Amino acid sequence: MLSSPKGGVGKSSLSRNILVLAARAGHTTAGVDFDQQGTLATWSERRERVRASIPALASIPVQKARLEDWRAVMASTKKSTADFVVIDTPPSIELNLNAIVSLAAEADLILVPCQQTQDDIDSVIPWMRHLNSASQRAAFVLNRSNRRAKSFEMIRSKLLVAGDFCPVEIPQLEEIPLASGKGLGVMDLTRPSSGETFEALWSYVSRRVQQ
Template sequence: MVAQCTIMLSSPKGGVGKSSLARNILVLAARAGHSVTGVDFDQQATLATWTQRRERARSSIPELSAIPVSASSLDDWRGTLKAVRKSEVEVVVVDTPPSIELNLAALVSLSKEADLILVPCQQTQDDVDSVGPWMVRLMEARARAVFVLNRSNRRAKSFGAIRAKLLSVGPVCPVEIPQLEEIPLAAGKGLGVMDLARPSSGETFESLWSYVAREVGL
């Protein structure tokens, strides 16, 4: 059986870009030549719906890589993960719901099975107040987690202050994702940013994948 790594997206705050990062990481991993699959534990099924759009897009763009995503419930996370790990797939990307307080035991247990947990955070104090305690909980569980600044703006005065506050709690990914029109544009077509022709943010996403791949040993 091939070596397999599991990358988990988790945050107690909704709308911070978990599903967006999940689908783009799946695309990046597939473009790097890895076999991939996604697991969507969020009842909104944003990631699973995206892969349905991608399958429709593949009918007109046959060179587009297939990215399977299975929708499941956190109540059966062990069975779901067990089934995925029996498959010959190298990279598993897990999207999770924001309602952490309602699924705390399951999410903490699931986090221990991940090789890397990305905790998206936007550039606001509200986000820091939300994700900080969750990072502490993950670190107490000895899970390997890192903040990812999403929809960031380096020119804003708040950038340095927010990043410093995150660093005081836990590790921060050295690659932040700015507010990009290409992200929703690609998602609406069942694509990742790197599937677009000459994406202007290509270097950002390539850097993100380089970081993630190194962290999980790919």
């Protein structure tokens, strides 16, 4: 599950790339898009159109759903053939707190994306504290990072103090939105420059899910 109170931190971007990584690892995958914008669901539809000319591309269905229907949606996913499900949630957690907290309790792992700004820190740290107090398995993911910026170590340190931290930072790279625009994940591209980064991310995610 991808969850953050802050909009625009890359929940949908990470969701689709994790789905592609899981499919490449041999899982039967599915996504659930609870965000009204439907970014993940739109990407899945685009991918299906691409598969018409590239049938070897793994099918990754994404169900668009309303957050208030989460119980029925989760029951449906448990009955499906998918063995790896990624859930993309809307921002503004405070407006949907009860539903998102209940949904989080069903997740094997909650990733909390965060960008390299103080505004992001102010938003995500209270949410991580809430997840920790509920004994949820959760971790920050620093997205669109820039190690050369002075803010990098400060932001990273604050996240490490506040909760578990994914050791793989996702840099700002042009190929990430480029792949998305084609209904792909980065690892669907030929010789992606960030291939090692996303392989490392999958190693982390798959290991945490299995713990």
